[in-house]
Amino acid sequence: MIPSTTLLVTSTLQSRTRSYDRKVDAEAAAAAVNNDLRQGKYVDPTAAKKTLKTYAREWLDDATAGIGTVDAYEDIVRNHIEPHLGHLEIRALNRPSLTQGWVKKLQGASLEASTISLVNSVLSAILDAAVEDGLLPKNPCKSSSVKLPSKPKRKIIPWSLARVHAVTSALPHRVQCGGKLAFGCGLRQGEVFGFSEDQLDFERGVVHINQQIKLVRSTMVFAPPKGNRLRTVPMADQLAAAFKAHMKEYPPVLVTLPWIEPDGEPRTYRLLFTDEQGRAYHRSVFNQYVWKGALADAGVIPPREKGSPRYAAAPDDGMHAYRHAYASVLLDAGESIKALSEYLGHSDAGFTLRTYTHLMPNSESRTRRAMDAAFAQAGAGAPTAAPTNSEGTSAEAVPSGMCPVCALAA
Numbered sequence: 001m002i003p004s005t006t007l008l009v010t011s012t013l014q015s016r017t018r019s020y021d022r023k024v025d026a027e028a029a030a031a032a033v034n035n036d037l038r039q040g041k042y043v044d045p046t047a048a049k050k051t052l053k054t055y056a057r058e059w060l061d062d063a064t065a066g067i068g069t070v071d072a073y074e075d076i077v078r079n080h081i082e083p084h085l086g087h088l089e090i091r092a093l094n095r096p097s098l099t100q101g102w103v104k105k106l107q108g109a110s111l112e113a114s115t116i117s118l119v120n121s122v123l124s125a126i127l128d129a130a131v132e133d134g135l136l137p138k139n140p141c142k143s144s145s146v147k148l149p150s151k152p153k154r155k156i157i158p159w160s161l162a163r164v165h166a167v168t169s170a171l172p173h174r175v176q177c178g179g180k181l182a183f184g185c186g187l188r189q190g191e192v193f194g195f196s197e198d199q200l201d202f203e204r205g206v207v208h209i210n211q212q213i214k215l216v217r218s219t220m221v222f223a224p225p226k227g228n229r230l231r232t233v234p235m236a237d238q239l240a241a242a243f244k245a246h247m248k249e250y251p252p253v254l255v256t257l258p259w260i261e262p263d264g265e266p267r268t269y270r271l272l273f274t275d276e277q278g279r280a281y282h283r284s285v286f287n288q289y290v291w292k293g294a295l296a297d298a299g300v301i302p303p304r305e306k307g308s309p310r311y312a313a314a315p316d317d318g319m320h321a322y323r324h325a326y327a328s329v330l331l332d333a334g335e336s337i338k339a340l341s342e343y344l345g346h347s348d349a350g351f352t353l354r355t356y357t358h359l360m361p362n363s364e365s366r367t368r369r370a371m372d373a374a375f376a377q378a379g380a381g382a383p384t385a386a387p388t389n390s391e392g393t394s395a396e397a398v399p400s401g402m403c404p405v406c407a408l409a410a
Contacts, residue, residue, distance in 0.1 A: 084105055096145045113152070187209065194269070205234060205235050254271075255280050291319060
């Protein structure tokens, strides 16, 4: 009987031992483990027995994203990942076919392609962490064999200027300037609600976007703009005049809210737009009654039915429509994508281009305008015959100093 040989494997997690009857088998196993360790492919067999549900909960506890984002991740894990994959051990997830089957189940639950893409990105982030922790050799979500449903490409159709002005005029008088700010500077709704007096710079003719109001676990808080994209946006003279008139009639109001989180440190700003009680606008209440009331009065949606507490749905006509209209006006005026991206607070000019490229004046339009201008310079009526030279070439057609033969070749 050959005595067994013990193999000691040292991983990034903790030491593991396993016995072999033959020394050659132990040495081969040790070499394989050492090779995997060198290449970063070693998977701890004991730790990888942890279920995805357990590991996902640990991942959520360690997440450093904002509280609202983590809450959204938790909803996705609880509603779309745990019911289908939560009971499986991490090591069992090393099969792209399993991930593809999960995607098919999400489709069968009538989830939209954009939602499935978001859910898959959360699972992929969890499994990326599992790979880093040595629990998986690679992330199956990133396999070329995993196909997500294609998202329909919907082009943004910006409001006409007539609609912009009609809806703004239909807003209650105390918030009409807020509509002008959203359109005139491309602000998000939360940035309008959180807009304070100290963000105005009349001398430079700009507004500074420093904070917003957002809902975190049903509590209104002050927070930095989306993506922490603090920015400065040019302010039109007419918008500046509207601000001065608004503040004369509705002086800024001191409003105190927690900073970033419901239990965050209180901060106070002199807000320009508040309700009749001097409180910051609550997004849900404003959208359902104030905003949709203006849409109905402007003829964008039907009037509220008699006896109904709510207006018709308006998924494409939220306050965000002001931003799209702002983008369309700037692009039509020839503003660059880079500048527009900065004014809108996008983190990537490529995203701005992909979102609004169809609104840019196309080359066909530019060509037609250029040629119309050229024909206009020639004047009306039939052209007269130009004098010819000895080669039979129009003397007017040949630039000074150029050989007529070369001119014909060109």
